Amino acid sequence: MPTPSAIVIGGGPAGACAAYWLRAAGVAVTLVERAPFPRHKPCGEFISPAATAELQAVAPGPALLAAGARRVSTLELVRAGRRVRWPLPVPAWSLSRAALDALLLAAAADPALPAPPLDLRQPAAVSQAWYTDTSAHVRLSDGAQLCADAVVHADGSGRHDPAGPAPSRRGVVGAKCHLRLRIDPDALVMHAPPVRGGYFGLVTIGPGLVTCAAVLQRGLLASDASIDRALRTLWPAYDPADRDGPWMACPVPGSGHIPAGHPRSFRVGNAAAGVEPVGGEGIGLAIWSGTRCARLLTAPGAPLSRGAAAGAEAMAALARTQARLARDYRRRLRLRRPACRAAAWVLEQPGLSAALWPLLSLPACTLAPWYALTGKPRRAITTGPAL
Secondary structure, three states, rough: OOOOOOEEEEEOOHHHHHHHHHHHOOOOEEEEOOOOOOOOOOOOEOHHEEEHHHHHHHOOOOHHHHHOOOEEEEEEEEEOOEEEEEEEEEEEOOOHHHHHHHHHHHHHOOOOOOOOOOEEEEEOOOEEEOOOOOEEEEEEEOOOEEEEEEEOOOOOOOOOOOOOOOOOOOOOOEEEEEEEOOOOOEEEEOOOOOOOOOOEEEEEEEEOOOEEEEEEEEOOOOOHHHHHHHHHHOOOHHHHHHOOOOOOOEEOOOOOOOOOOOOOEEHHHOOOOOOOOOOOOOHHHHHHHHHHHHHHOOOOOOOOOOOOOOOOHHHHHHHHHHHHHHHHHHHHHHHHHHOOOOOOHHOOOHHHHHHHHHHHHHHHHHHHHHHHHOOOOOOOOOOOOOO
């Protein structure tokens, strides 16, 4: 009986987690990643507690700590020189994308997994993908052609899925840099700026090294220097001399769930849906979705399980799996997307954040509903994700 196979486009958290769980179920995986590792990415580098179970199922706590990850146990909100602090019910993780992506990809390539060795194409770019009733095909820019039972789009866009690329939020840009700065090493620090123009947060990722991630109005950003100026407007204490490397910028995901365009095509991460990048929700959704997609595809009787049906029955099984993944996505996003957008809107509106400050300083009015609306656990995670 042929070994089930899949092509994963993208080696970030969504793609690496998908590849890990596919290989854990015996699927032959080819992973195509455009950039060599280690690489930096525009990202807040704070991983939502909502994805703690999925993250630690692939990279256990000791492996995360060995890679340089830090436990974040406090949320701090800052506005006009005033600040409030709350302990997080469950600690989160912070880790540079350079380290996180390399760690998760190494886990996906683990030779101990019960599958053929990971066929890693890196650096390599996809030029075309197409689908038939019997197989999925990917052509690389060097002319190489790949064939598998399914394709998982984890490239942040989904542009090679028939449904087309995911849209971005208009009028804003995500920006990230590292600062040589000292803040509370155990805290995620979110700033509500004194003027309109965006919002930003800080988290420690190493000794004296802080990630600054911001969502900024696009009209302010004509050059690298203008990002410095924009952030200085939002954060008068910011000194560009603290910057450790250049700014990186990217679009801000802005879509609801996008159904894939063919039964053999599956979208995860930002290719499938976007949430406002407040409090690590973007990277958390990537880790969750890669995990969920792979586990649905390989559940007993599912399309990529051993002994799965072939022909028309296989297409029907693929369609059912897509429908279940879409349902799970919609359920996960139903409250999370509006909650994240509302939180960002409060941070972006100085008058509103000022008016709400007496309430924002009360955990019962902020932290508790935030955890409830975004699906974060209220107690420690001790087991892996359930199917």
